[in-house]
Amino acid sequence: MAFYYLSPFVGTGLGNDPFRPPVDGPMGLIDLRGDSTDQAGWCLLRLDAPATVAGAIELGDSLDGPMTRTVSRGLESKLGLTLDSRMRLREIIVELLLRHATPSGDKTRWNRIQTNSRGRHKITLGGEVVYDAPDIRNLIVTDDFNRADEALEASASWSVSDVGPFDIVTNQLVNDSTSGRQTAWWDDDTFGPNMYTQAECVAFAALHGLIARHNGEDPDTTGTMYQFRNTNVASDWTLEKIVSGSATLLANTGSRANGTHRLEVDGSNLVGRNNGAQVISATDTAITVAGFGGFFGSTFQTGDPSTWDDFEASDLPIVVAIGTLAEADSLV
Numbered sequence: 212m213a214f215y216y217l218s219p220f221v222g223t224g225l226g227n228d229p230f231r232p233p234v235d236g237p238m239g240l241i242d243l244r245g246d247s248t249d250q251a252g253w254c255l256l257r258l259d260a261p262a263t264v265a266g267a268i269e270l271g272d273s274l275d276g277p278m279t280r281t282v283s284r285g286l287e288s289k290l291g292l293t294l295d296s297r298m299r300l301r302e303i304i305v306e307l308l309l310r311h312a313t314p315s316g317d318k319t320r321w322n323r324i325q326t327n328s329r330g331r332h333k334i335t336l337g338g339e340v341v342y343d344a345p346d347i348r349n350l351i352v353t354d355d356f357n358r359a360d361e362a363l364e365a366s367a368s369w370s371v372s373d374v375g376p377f378d379i380v381t382n383q384l385v386n387d388s389t390s391g392r393q394t395a396w397w398d399d400d401t402f403g404p405n406m407y408t409q410a411e412c413v414a415f416a417a418l419h420g421l422i423a424r425h426n427g428e429d430p431d432t433t434g435t436m437y438q439f440r441n442t443n444v445a446s447d448w449t450l451e452k453i454v455s456g457s458a459t460l461l462a463n464t465g466s467r468a469n470g471t472h473r474l475e476v477d478g479s480n481l482v483g484r485n486n487g488a489q490v491i492s493a494t495d496t497a498i499t500v501a502g503f504g505g506f507f508g509s510t511f512q513t514g515d516p517s518t519w520d521d522f523e524a525s526d527l528p529i530v531v532a533i534g535t536l537a538e539a540d541s542l543v
Contacts, residue, residue, distance in 0.1 A: 212259075212272055213257050213258065213259060213272065213337065213339065214257070214258045214259075214260065214261045214262070214269075214271075214272050215255065215256065215257055215258075215269075215270035215271060215272070215274070215300060216232075216255070216256040216258070216264050216267040216268065216269055216270055217253055217254075217255060217256075217267060217268040217270060217285070217286060217289060217290075218232040218233065218234070218253065218254050218255075218256045218264050218266070218267040219232075219233070219252075219253060219254075219265075219266045219267065220232060220233075220244075220250050220251075220252060220253075220254065221233045221250070221265075222250065223250075224248065224250060230247070230250050232254055232256055232264065232267075233264055233265040233266065233267075234256070234258070234262050234263075234264045236258070236262075237258075237259065238256050238257065238258055238337065239256065239257035239258075239335075239336040239337020239338060239339065240254050240255065240256055240257075240336075240337075241254060241255040241304075241334070241336055242254050243255065243290070243307065253289060253290065255304060255336060257336045257337035257339060258337075259337075268282060268285040268286065268289065269282070270282060270286075270300055271300065273300070274299065274300050274301040274304075274339075274341060275299050275300070275301055276299065276300070277297070277299065278294075278297075278298060278299065278300060278303070283298070286303065290307070301341055301342070304334065304336070304341050304342070305334065305341070305342045350400060350402075350525060350526070351523060351524075351525040352368070352397055352399070352400055352504075352523070352524050352525065353521070353522065353523045354366075354368070354369075354397070354521075354522040355382070355520065355521055355522075356379050356382055356383055356384050356519075356520060356522070357382045358379060358382070359379075360378070360379055360380055360381070361378070361379050362377070362378055362379075363377035363378060363379060363384060363395055364377070364395075366379070367399075368397055368398060368399040369395060369396070369397060369398065369505075370395070370396055370398040371393065371394070371395045371396075372392075372393050372394045372395075372428055372429055372430055372434070373391075373393045376393045376395075376508055377393070377395045377506065377508075382520075383413060383518050383519065383520045384410075384506070384518070384519040384520065384522070385516050385517070385518050385519075386416070386419055386506060386508040386516055386517045386518075386519070387508075387516035391430075391431050391509070392430040392431050392434070392453075392507070392508070392509050393430065393507070393508045393509070394422060394425060394430050394434060394436070394505060394506065394507050394508075395505045395506045396422065396425050396503035396504065396505030396506075397503055397504055397505055397522070397524055398503060400503075400524075401501050401502060401503060402501060402502070402503070402504065402524060402525065402526050403501050403526045404424060404476070404478075404499060404500060404501045404502075405476065405477045405478065405526060405527045406423055406424065406475075406476055406501075406502075406504060406524065406525065406526050406527060407423065407473055407474060407475045407476070407504070407524065407525060407527055408421045408422060408423045408439075408473070408474045408504035408505065408522075408523075408524045409421070409471060409472065409473040409474075409522070409523045409524065410471070410472060410506070410519045410520065410521060410522045410523065411470070411471050411472075411519065411520040411521045412469045412470060412471075412472045412517070412518075412519060413469060413518040413519060413520055414469065414516070414517060414518040415441060415467060415469060415517055416508075416515045416516055416517040417441060417442070417509075417515070418440060418441070418442075418507075418508070418509035419440055419441070419506070419507065419508045419509070419517035420438055420439050420440025420441065420449075420472070420474075420506070420507050421438065421439045421440070421472055421473075421474045421504070421505070421506060421507065422436040422437065422438050422439075422474070422503075422504065422505050422506065422507045423436065423437050423439075423474050423475075423476045423502070423504050423524075424436055424437055424476055424498050424500065424501070424502040424503075425502045425503040425504065425505060426500065426502045426503070427455070429456070430453055430456065430507070431456050432455070432456040433455060433456060434453055434455075434456055435453060435454050435455060435498055435502070436452070436453050436498070436502065436507070437450070437451070437452050437474065437476055437481055437495075437498060438450070438451045438452070438453065438474075438507050439472065439473075439474035439481075439483040439491075440507060441467040442463055447463040447464060447465060447466065447467060448463060448464055448465050448466075448467050448483055448485075448490050448491040449462070449463040449491070450462045450463070450481050450483055450491055450492075450493045452495055452497055452498060454497050454498065459497075461481065461493035461495055462481075462491055462492065462493040463491070464490070464491050465490055465491065467485075468485060470485045470486040471484075471485065471486050471487070471521075472484070472485055473485075473487075475527060477527055479494045479495060479496045480492070480494055481493045481494065481495060503524075504524030505522075505524075506519065506522075
């Protein structure tokens with residue numbers, strides 16, 4: 212059994228009188244102070260036996276037991292928080308260390324969180340694991356279009372700007388745009404701003420391609436997105452942005468080809484790939500918000516549709532720096 216406390220610090224911080232909790236003996240400790248050179252502040256303690264800790268709030272003997280209203284009010288008073296009285300101590304610790312922010316925005320967390328080499332958050336207190344996050348794995352959405360022939364918008368998870376141009380035909384997506392610009396996007400999941408959209412291009416048509424960071428219903432008026440497609444002469448790779456319906460060419464080069472096309476948007480960097488190889492790139496800062504992934508079509512060659520298969524979209528992988536942390540009760 213263990214016993215938990217929210218404790219103040221004592222001591223001067225000088226010489227043989229360091230800042231410390233007002234209790235002797237072995238303990239687990241997580242420092243909640245924003246500045247470790249200042250005595251003012253609090254720490255979480257884990258003791259193997261009950262003790263009288265001057266000025267502390269007793270948090271009970273279980274991470275997963277219910278918090279009394281007296282305890283939660285004490286925490287609210289000392290830490291300046293508003294807590295749900297139904298929260299468990301384990302949840303409160305995780306909230307403090309991973310997600311808590313002050314309303315003024317001047318403190319994002321009590322301590323800066325770090326991840327280990329697996330991209331995981333882990334909190335220990337006195338050798339006891341309080342929280343161990345699952346491995347970070349991006350949500351990857353896919354559609355192989357292997358179903359009965361139907362309009363794409365009849366399928367779950369898809370929306371279109373215009374009814375008609377996007378259809379599933381013989382287990383593939385056919386885009387036969389007939390008026391203006393049209394978009395189709397996976398609407399179940401909004402990805403982060405750093406994302407990719409990918410699909411196999413079976414047959415290409417002019418001004419058709421992939422989109423990322425897509426927002427807005429109508430690409431001719433309100434739509435905002437980045438595109439990776441070919442030019443209206445059906446020969447060059449093209450990167451383009453549309454902001455509130457206004458299109459701007461960012462780059463074009465080379466000779467397009469069928470294959471697995473992929474649009475990556477990472478910060479201000481845009482990359483178009485075919486079968487894994489980079490074929491075009493550009494930089495732009497006009498569109499920064501998260502959005503959807505999907506397909507784009509236009510009317511340059513009505514009756515000459517593009518055909519696609521094996522759609523995929525997700526956040527780009529997070530690069531985690533691997534560092535060395537001391538053996539201590541801490542954020543790992």
